[in-house]
Amino acid sequence: xxxxxxxxxxxxxxxxxxxxxxxxxxxxxxxxxxxxxxxxxxxxxxxxxxxxxxxxxxxxxxxxxxxxxxxxxxxxxxxxxxxxxxxxxxxxxxxxxxxxxxxxxxxxxxxxxxxxxxxxxxxxxxxxxxxxxxxxxxxxxxxxxxxxxxxxxxxxxxxxxxxxxxxxxxxxxxxxxxxxxxxxxxxxxxxxxxxxxxxxxxxxxxxxxxxxxxxxxxxxxxxxxxxxxxxxxxxxxxxxxxxxxxxxxxxxxxxxxxxxxxxxxxxxxxxxxxxxxxxxxxxxxxxxxxxxxxxxxxxxxxxxxxxxxxxxxxxxxxxxxxxxxxxxxxxxxxxxxxxxxxxxxxxxxxxxxxxxxxxxxxxxxxxxxxxxxxxxxxxxxxxxxxxxxxxxxxxxxxxxxxxxxxxxxxxxxxxxxxxxxxxxxxxxxxxxxxxxxxxxxxxxxxxxxxxxxxxxxxxxxxxxxxxxxxxxxxxxxxxxxxxxxxxxxxxxxxxxxxxxxxxxxxxxxxxxxxxxxxxxxxxxxxxxxxxxxxxxxxxxxxxxxxxxxxxxxxxxxxxxxxxxxxxxxxxxxxxxxxxxxxxxxxxxxxxxxxxxxxxxxxxxxxxxxxxxxxxxxxxxxxxxxxxxxxxxxxxxxxxxxxxxxxxxxxxxxxxxxxxxxxxxxxxxxxxxxxxxxxxx
Ligand code: GLA
Numbered sequence: 186x187x188x189x190x191x192x193x194x195x196x197x198x199x200x201x202x203x204x205x206x207x208x209x210x211x212x213x214x215x216x217x218x219x220x221x222x223x224x225x226x227x228x229x230x231x232x233x234x235x236x237x238x239x240x241x242x243x244x245x246x247x248x249x250x251x252x253x254x255x256x257x258x259x260x261x262x263x264x265x266x267x268x269x270x271x272x273x274x275x276x277x278x279x280x281x282x283x284x285x286x287x288x289x290x291x292x293x294x295x296x297x298x299x300x301x302x303x304x305x306x307x308x309x310x311x312x313x314x315x316x317x318x319x320x321x322x323x324x325x326x327x328x329x330x331x332x333x334x335x336x337x338x339x340x341x342x343x344x345x346x347x348x349x350x351x352x353x354x355x356x357x358x359x360x361x362x363x364x365x366x367x368x369x370x371x372x373x374x375x376x377x378x379x380x381x382x383x384x385x386x387x388x389x390x391x392x393x394x395x396x397x398x399x400x401x402x403x404x405x406x407x408x409x410x411x412x413x414x415x416x417x418x419x420x421x422x423x424x425x426x427x428x429x430x431x432x433x434x435x436x437x438x439x440x441x442x443x444x445x446x447x448x449x450x451x452x453x454x455x456x457x458x459x460x461x462x463x464x465x466x467x468x469x470x471x472x473x474x475x476x477x478x479x480x481x482x483x484x485x486x487x488x489x490x491x492x493x494x495x496x497x498x499x500x501x502x503x504x505x506x507x508x509x510x511x512x513x514x515x516x517x518x519x520x521x522x523x524x525x526x527x528x529x530x531x532x533x534x535x536x537x538x539x540x541x542x543x544x545x546x547x548x549x550x551x552x553x554x555x556x557x558x559x560x561x562x563x564x565x566x567x568x569x570x571x572x573x574x575x576x577x578x579x580x581x582x583x584x585x586x587x588x589x590x591x592x593x594x595x596x597x598x599x600x601x602x603x604x605x606x607x608x609x610x611x612x613x614x615x616x617x618x619x620x621x622x623x624x625x626x627x628x629x630x631x632x633x634x635x636x637x638x639x640x641x642x643x644x645x646x647x648x649x650x651x652x653x654x655x656x657x658x659x660x661x662x663x664x665x666x667x668x669x670x671x672x673x674x675x676x677x678x679x680x681x682x683x684x685x686x687x688x689x690x691x692x693x694x695x696x697x698x699x700x701x702x703x704x705x706x707x708x709x710x711x712x713x714x715x716x717x718x719x720x721x722x723x724x725x726x727x728x729x730x731x732x733x734x735x736x737x738x739x740x741x742x743x744x745x746x747x748x749x750x751x752x753x754x755x756x757x758x759x760x761x762x763x764x765x766x767x768x769x770x771x772x773x774x775x776x777x778x779x780x781x782x783x784x785x786x787x788x789x790x791x792x793x794x795x796x797x798x799x800x801x802x803x804x805x806x807x808x809x810x811x812x813x814x815x816x817x818x819x820x821x822x823x824x825x826x827x828x829x830x831x832x833x834x835x836x837x838x839x840x841x842x843x844x845x846x847x848x849x850x851x852x853x854x855x856x857x858x859x860x861x862x863x864x865x
Contacts, residue, residue, distance in 0.1 A: 225354035228368040235268035236663025253286035254319035258352030266339040266347035271371040277362035278327035283354035284320040291346035301325040302334040313340040338799040343668035380750040381833035388412035388451035390460040392510030397470030407551030434551035439466040472652035478513025483738025487519030487566040490536040500741035515555030518566030544586040555589030560613030561596030583624035594634035610638035618649035645686030653687040660691035662714040682768040696739025696748035723851040729761035730769035756830040789857035796846035
């Protein structure tokens, strides 16, 4: 079914070619070894490309010896999956050999696989190795070869424990070698995928098709609409209490509980369109679709201030992203000052001289405003938390006009037992969840506690009434992190997502971001996402299939065209925002290929095809041979039309659709037509 372009040996072959009986047999004497063998650790191994942590010479974290299984190695490279080191062999090498495996520091959950790629072909690979595995000897013939890649990947099972070692790794030179191999930084494929640009002249209405509100509480909704020239909007069926203003923003407050079917009509010189919007008014009905907006953390860290947020709100509008449905402007850690004598929380006066004016500005644009705090004494940025002031704080936020609140565990653990019970995990969120119910505004409640104690099981329940909950550690701009947060967001938790309550694999890491954690080896300065453009496309495809909150993390004042194309594709966004609210699940895995699908409200299905293979492996996938069985509730039958969502064009009823998926690449299609669907 999958015709792998790259040359891959199966593991039996590898065992035959890759394992040598006597690794010391490189030369006759110590003197001749010294002349003919160079240790990998003698090369510039700091050029190893890996997502986090640092490549280490002859040791593991904090100077511990390289240890695979029970065996220690004095020499070698300690790295973490996924990683890659390129070596220019200059035609002078004879062979490469090493003992490889997961380092003991990663514990039992590690999962790694090693490849030696010689002149573009996989010359040796190990089986998938789990934490605790004994070292495997890997060997590659380098006669006449120019280039070697030492690759570690996680075989689709990425974790933060995937420490991997190349123990006693060495290159044996040709006897007549006149030069030495040199390591160099591997440059990944940075080609930019061809994505549709949104320059449609016809009016199009975007964003959620269902919005929740609580009667009598303030309502703001900027109608996301695009098209050429001036667009005039009108709305029919509005509930009493709401009005459409000159900027295309619905404002007011709904008087009575109920479900209101509103018709939005948009006209410009080119044409007219209309769309149904359901306004669901009742208690705690927020986030009927996954929240969309922006947060300060990935762009500015704690170095956040009023001017930056003001400019960001303006940029959300000017860039056109607000017209695609992004509506929240959220400040993460770094805004808080001290409490006044009455215990009232105050913003840091130097950074936020007038937070109320800022929030009013955001609201004046038709956008909504979010804030961040911790239930602990201090938040993760070291600023004061809500501990002991929960009710007072949320009332203060509501008075300022806060519409979204992220509550981050951080130091809360210090206030309870060392091994908290599930009840202790729930407690601070229940306190705040109840408090949110008592304020005069609707506030979307975002739980952030990294997936401890399975929040999907309790966060949306009556005790807490959360609207979204983080399922894992922070998402960072490297491939393993996208896999940990995204591809692991699977069956186990999919069923817990739905209108009003969403699994949150964390904020987006495309565009110009700034991750500052030096101890984890992050760059600490604003720079383009370290995900390749292909990986960035996969990240957005997967998040939309997962019905993930789409919270942009990049600096919106530095938006490049590719980032804009990624964030603004209305058909990809529409998958994320689909009102059925069913999160995709992985429905097929074949080698490195995974197929994820979700049913959509119009009776069609969204399907994503992903290549999780190592960097060297491009896959050709033939749609008709995928034999994808869509989830039962999709109920599509017969030949179905397929639409490429990133390119925004129909592929016809293509049984023979072929896809070339580069490593870490993907395709996302819509299958079926609303007319032919039997319904969901
Ligand atoms: C934690 C959270 C992040 C961010 C930072 C702020 O790491 O998971 O999303 O809020 O704290 O310090």
